[in-house]
Amino acid sequence: MIDPAYYQMIFKRKSFRKFNDTLKLSQDELRDIDEKVKDLIPLIDTIDVKCRIVQREETTCKRGEYCLLIYSEEKENFLLNVGYMFEQLDLYLASKDIGVCWYGMGKTQVTGYDNLKFVIMIALGKAYPHEFRKDYTKCRRKETQEIWNGALGLERVAEVVKYAPSACNTQSWRVVCEKNQLKVYRIAKVKSIMPKDKVPFYNTIDMGIFLYFLELALLYNRLSFQRLLCQKEGEAELIPVALYNLKRA
Ligand SMILES: Cc1cc2nc3c(=O)[nH]c(=O)nc-3n(C[C@H](O)[C@H](O)[C@H](O)COP(=O)(O)O)c2cc1C
Missing domain, CATH: 3.40.109.30 (putative nitroreductase (tm1586), domain 2)
Structure with missing residues (x-):
């Protein structure tokens, strides 16, 4: 079931390009992200998808504290499925004051995981509430x-x-x-x-x-x-x- 609480996050979320390096995600927050990932609703439930959270330095990404690396089976519509699933995480993390940026440019050396192929990464980092979008109509x-x-x-x-x-x-x-x-x-x-x-x-x-x-x-x-x-x-x-x-x- 889609969580209607995420609706308000449509107006708060934004792509974080500058992360405040003085803020750190706690171990509890990292665990919570891991748990949340398990609850993401797939668009196609027969496609195996996994992800790993790594230090940003393990990738070519230049922003955020961590990167979430997304791996998937390459079945029909798997890219739609990845977008649909992980946008839920983008909205959820906005509700937790965690800044996010989908990072298509990013590369990782770990291009396979449990027989699944690397698809895309998302940069993550703790943020202050005031760093989120204030007036969505201006974007x-x-x-x-x-x-x-x-x-x-x-x-x-x-x-x-x-x-x-x-x-x-x-x-x-x-x-x-x-x-x-x-x-x-x-x-x-x-x-x-x-x-x-x-x-x-x-x-x-x-x-x-x-x-x-x-x-x-x-x-x-x-x-x-x-x-x-x-x-x-x-x-x-x-x-x-x-x-x-x-x-x-
Ligand atoms: C699949 C995908 C890949 C993206 N890749 C990058 C990227 O490599 N670098 C970057 O700075 N932003 C990236 N973005 C963020 C977009 O530029 C951003 O979503 C768009 O400009 C709209 O701005 P907003 O997310 O702040 O509303 C990506 C977004 C998506 C959905």
Whole structure:
């Protein structure tokens, strides 16, 4: 069950680029993160995912006290699954005043773990409450109408989900809302400093993050749904990712 308490964290979270080196995570906090990871809700429960928290110095990451290294089986939609799962951790850690940054650029020498492949890392470090986002409306995002077509009573959902984080802030998500159905797409062509061949990888993780934001916002607005993931990514410019059948009360 998605935790509605995370909803408020959508407005508090941000990508931490500067960590206060005088603050340290306690052993209790590290244990709590380990426990929380076990509770993350998968998008696809047949994909094995594990993670390890290591000192930042064990990676190429230049920020944060620790890095959380995420490993996964490479089954269909595994990148969506990683985004969906670990965005829950991003929101949870904001509630605990722990700063986070998804760090796609980061590398580790430990590229395999329990037969699972390294996917991405997240930098972590303790922060002061005042270092989190104060006014989410000021952060750089596309206009709602650019990413969301048709609203039909979902205006607030459309307005909020666009604050999901994405690699290089590419925001490759597009939503078409028709009657009681939401169609979620990824646009293949994005303007970004990312190397072109890396875009599908990172933007698919982003889409998993976005699906979690979307579901959290729907449930917060008392809208239940049935989700269907699209089977195969195609070559099209608009790649179908998921379909939501809404059950309005
Ligand atoms: C999959 C993914 C990879 C990212 N990789 C990096 C990175 O390598 N370096 C970095 O500084 N920020 C990285 N970010 C953070 C984004 O730049 C950030 O989410 C975006 O600019 C929006 O800002 P916000 O998270 O503060 O709302 C990444 C975010 C995601 C979701």
